[in-house]
Amino acid sequence: MTVHFSYVRPASLQDAMGQLTGDNARIHAGGTDLLGCLRDEVFPVDKLVSISRLDKLRGIKKTTDGGLSIGALTTIAEVAVHPLIREKYTALAQGAAAVGSPQIRNQGTLGGNLCQKPRCWYYRGEFHCLRKGGDFCYAAEGENQYHCILGGDYCYIVHPSDTAPALQAFGATLRIAGPRGGRDVSVADFFVPPSRDVTRETVLEQEEIVTEILLPPAPAGLRSAYRKVRARQAWDFALAGVALALEQEGGRVQKSRVVLSGAAPIPWRAVEVEKIINDSTLGAEVIREAAAAAMAKAVPLSKNGYKIPLFQGMLEEELEKMRGA
Amino acid sequence: MKKKEDDEKTGQCQCEHGYTRRGFLASVGVGAMAAIATTSKLSSAKEASPAELSAEKAVVVTLLVNDRTHRLLVEPRWSLLYVLREHLGLTGTKVGCERGECGACTVLIDDLPRNACLTLAVEAEGRRITTLEGLMQGEELGPVQQAFVEEDAMQCGYCTPGQIMSVEGLLRARPQPTPAEIRQAVSGNLCRCGTYPHIVKAAARAADLKAKR
Numbered sequence: 001m002t003v004h005f006s007y008v009r010p011a012s013l014q015d016a017m018g019q020l021t022g023d024n025a026r027i028h029a030g031g032t033d034l035l036g037c038l039r040d041e042v043f044p045v046d047k048l049v050s051i052s053r054l055d056k057l058r059g060i061k062k063t064t065d066g067g068l069s070i071g072a073l074t075t076i077a078e079v080a081v082h083p084l085i086r087e088k089y090t091a092l093a094q095g096a097a098a099v100g101s102p103q104i105r106n107q108g109t110l111g112g113n114l115c116q117k118p119r120c121w122y123y124r125g126e127f128h129c130l131r132k133g134g135d136f137c138y139a140a141e142g143e144n145q146y147h148c149i150l151g152g153d154y155c156y157i158v159h160p161s162d163t164a165p166a167l168q169a170f171g172a173t174l175r176i177a178g179p180r181g182g183r184d185v186s187v188a189d190f191f192v193p194p195s196r197d198v199t200r201e202t203v204l205e206q207e208e209i210v211t212e213i214l215l216p217p218a219p220a221g222l223r224s225a226y227r228k229v230r231a232r233q234a235w236d237f238a239l240a241g242v243a244l245a246l247e248q249e250g251g252r253v254q255k256s257r258v259v260l261s262g263a264a265p266i267p268w269r270a271v272e273v274e275k276i277i278n279d280s281t282l283g284a285e286v287i288r289e290a291a292a293a294a295m296a297k298a299v300p301l302s303k304n305g306y307k308i309p310l311f312q313g314m315l316e317e318e319l320e321k322m323r324g325a
Numbered sequence: 326m327k328k329k330e331d332d333e334k335t336g337q338c339q340c341e342h343g344y345t346r347r348g349f350l351a352s353v354g355v356g357a358m359a360a361i362a363t364t365s366k367l368s369s370a371k372e373a374s375p376a377e378l379s380a381e382k383a384v385v386v387t388l389l390v391n392d393r394t395h396r397l398l399v400e401p402r403w404s405l406l407y408v409l410r411e412h413l414g415l416t417g418t419k420v421g422c423e424r425g426e427c428g429a430c431t432v433l434i435d436d437l438p439r440n441a442c443l444t445l446a447v448e449a450e451g452r453r454i455t456t457l458e459g460l461m462q463g464e465e466l467g468p469v470q471q472a473f474v475e476e477d478a479m480q481c482g483y484c485t486p487g488q489i490m491s492v493e494g495l496l497r498a499r500p501q502p503t504p505a506e507i508r509q510a511v512s513g514n515l516c517r518c519g520t521y522p523h524i525v526k527a528a529a530r531a532a533d534l535k536a537k538r
Binding site: 002003009028032035036038039040047048050052102103104106107235 | 431440443448
């Protein structure tokens with residue numbers, strides 16, 4: 001049983017934002033991450049504002065510019081099987097299919113997947129860690145086998161989302177509603193690294209709600225994939241993962257975006273890889289060099305050094321699959 | 326008949342399990358029973374207005390479980406799992422990790438398998454909920470249940486209701502699934518006895534049984 005909280009399920013977005021006042025009011029979308037956090041008392045909550053009645057926030061449709069709009073309340077399962085997403089934005093469909101379990105995917109939403117809390121066991125457990133306002137990261141010298149190797153700064157979480165890397169690889173934008181008007185934020189700018197603010201994961205303000213995820217048109221020749229390596233095949237978070245979106249012509253990479261999951265506190269753009277593979281053909285030498293470059297700046301903790309060869313091997317395999325495509 | 330009228334007044338189920346009512350009385354107290362009787366008429370008005378439900382006060386919700394409507398008092402923090410077991414006496418749905426990791430609490434919500442532990446009861450209002458008990462065909466086991474028996478797809482049996490609900494959900498969407506689809510469908514259900522090969526066989530047999538009925 002969780003702590004007591006009041007509950008409201010507004011009928012309009014405006015009402016929902018109005019209800020989100022006070023630091024301890026939280027948004028309930030699918031509830032899969034939230035209810036676990038409530039049981040573990042990860043953060044204080046005195047009120048839940050359920051947005052599950054806001055049907056305008058559901059569904060997948062084409063946009064006038066030829067891209068795609070995905071309502072924030074669209075379930076992960078719906079994203080995973082949508083024909084257009086599977087065809088044009090394959091990495092996103094594959095990322096969604098790799099989230100949690102079938103039950104979680106039927107309930108969890110795309111917006112919620114982007115706003116979920118980290119899975120660090122100190123953060124979820126009874127430790128008043130840095131991210132919870134304490135003054136110590138227990139992972140830094142503790143059980144850190146599932147923690148980050150890049151971008152760690154005081155706090156060593158990895159970002160748990162499988163959809164965010166794919167969305168970032170496609171250059172997606174989040175539409176956010178707020179009491180003082182809306183704003184669009186690119187997925188790349190949505191996540192907050194610990195070096196900027198160790199107590200938050202996203203730029204979302206208290207009364208703001210992610211309403212829509214916008215994908216730009218998929219250019220001809222775009223090929224994408226998401227690979228997730230985990231300790232067991234069913235229902236696990238990524239030890240290492242990568243979303244690749246490559247545009248190739250005549251066997252040469254014209255443009256690429258490579259975003260890692262399981263590596264850093266935010267979805268981690270591997271620009272070093274992109275620099276090496278852009279304007280190149282994906283030969284064995286280029287692939288080896290690119291995979292090594294991805295890990296050049298990695299700083300492993302005491303128990304997660306295995307992630308470096310894991311990422312390199314995974315990147316080599318995935319780049320190999322992209323060759324000549 | 327008297328019992329039925331009482332049931333309607335209290336919004337409690339009329340199922341034959343005697344422990345339901347006892348469990349209900351034990352956990353919310355007699356005072357709350359009177360409260361249901363007086364507030365149940367308000368539930369339809371509540372739909373239109375987004376009034377905030379206060380934290381420690383129970384409110385009336387209407388849940389459609391196994392094709393029967395139940396009106397009952399719930400606190401906002403109560404999970405669907407808790408309400409199904411402790412207030413409706415539907416103990417086929419099991420308590421496991423209560424974190425969405427094990428699948429023991431799997432039920433169908435609008436025909437899709439979901440974790441009852443991660444669903445607030447107040448969120449389930451207006452949805453069609455199916456539990457293991459809802460698969461019974463009178464006194465007979467439903468086809469998925471029957472197939473699990475025939476394929477010996479359980480050892481301790483604790484995960485079995487959740488496994489069965491995941492298979493039921495799969496077959497409602499895909500009446501003739503491939504082995505890969507079956508394995509994926511039960512991938513959110515842990516079995517610590519390791520009966521997975523039998524579960525996959527049972528799911529395939531269930532598809533056949535369903536097709537025959």
